[in-house]
Amino acid sequence: MAVRSSPLGLTVLALLLYKPLHPYGMQRLIKDWGKDQVVNVGQRTSLYRTIDRLTEGGLIRVRATERDQAYPERTVYEITDEGRATARAWLDEMLATPRRDYPEFPAALSNLLMIAPAEALSALERRAAKVDGLLAEHDRVLARNARENLDRVAGLETEYARAVTAAEHAWLRGVIDDLRSGTLTWTGATP
Template sequence: MATVVADLVGLTVLALLAERPCHPYEMQRLIRQRRKEQAVGSPRGLYRAVQRLERGGLIESAEVGRAGNRPERTTYRITAEGFEQFQHQLDDLLAVPDTDQPTFTTAVALLAHLSSESAIRALESRAVLLSGQIAEMAAQLAGLGPILHRVLLVELEYLLALRRTELEWVRALRSDIADGTLNWDAEAIRSGTAAPPGPVPEGGPMT
């Protein structure tokens, strides 16, 4: 009985083997060529994923060969069950929004534990970093667009859209705090009642 693919590295391995049988070194080459390193990480992680998938019956050895004095290389192929699970999980990942809570979401939820001045400084710093990431991603898209098929770049398009939306929201939040549209009264927050707009009361953030 095969196990469900639970990690993105394993999913990437199955995607490559769904195209054609290949050995781990060839997988690494394709990952670099397609600029997918962020999904896999280190080569060691890829080899561990291959071992897990083989143990689970999702992939199998197709042949073992040697070229010249190089070490033996095992070529793997995806099994029928592996292909079925790959298709099922990929469909779910695309269709169902991720429920994992990002780190930034937690930080925003605890915003009231900072002073308004500290929150403004932190948000300004985040906006600067986001702007740099956006510029870098846009440059990557411009450079890779004429080289790679767009279907290999849609993840970068998605990340760029997320960063741009986040930057817009961060700037708006920073502005609301700075002009007093958003403030927090420690006692009101503890009691769960809404505080009226205006200057932050004496005492600052929650303690």
């Protein structure tokens, strides 16, 4: 069974290349290593679904079931040879091939005519404040990485996220300035 690539699937395979883990250990490492900034593990069910898909596809397998009185039974997974090859293929494909994502923000922008310019200005100003916070967080992570003398490769995803966030910040500020000055306006907002 061919397993479709996904950011979380790739991350699980990468973690299991590091060492065999149980799902809670995977989730903890994803958060500890800051990978939760690029893969969604907020809901543990998505991690379990991904593990199930990878297991059914032969990319990972159960290594052991641990029993400890302090914890519920834990299934430890390990990567298979096919999983190693697949992880490398997915990584190569994800690095080399731009994908068209469909995030919420551009969809909302494409429907801006539903509201008045003043409403758009208010919403975009609130977004800009949140983007300012994201930039500050990226800067904190990068500064921490520098203090800890981590290799640059350990924070490339944060560098990328910061660059994209900075571009959004600059674009937002331009649109906000145009809305404030009245150089960007429209009519036809529906009540």
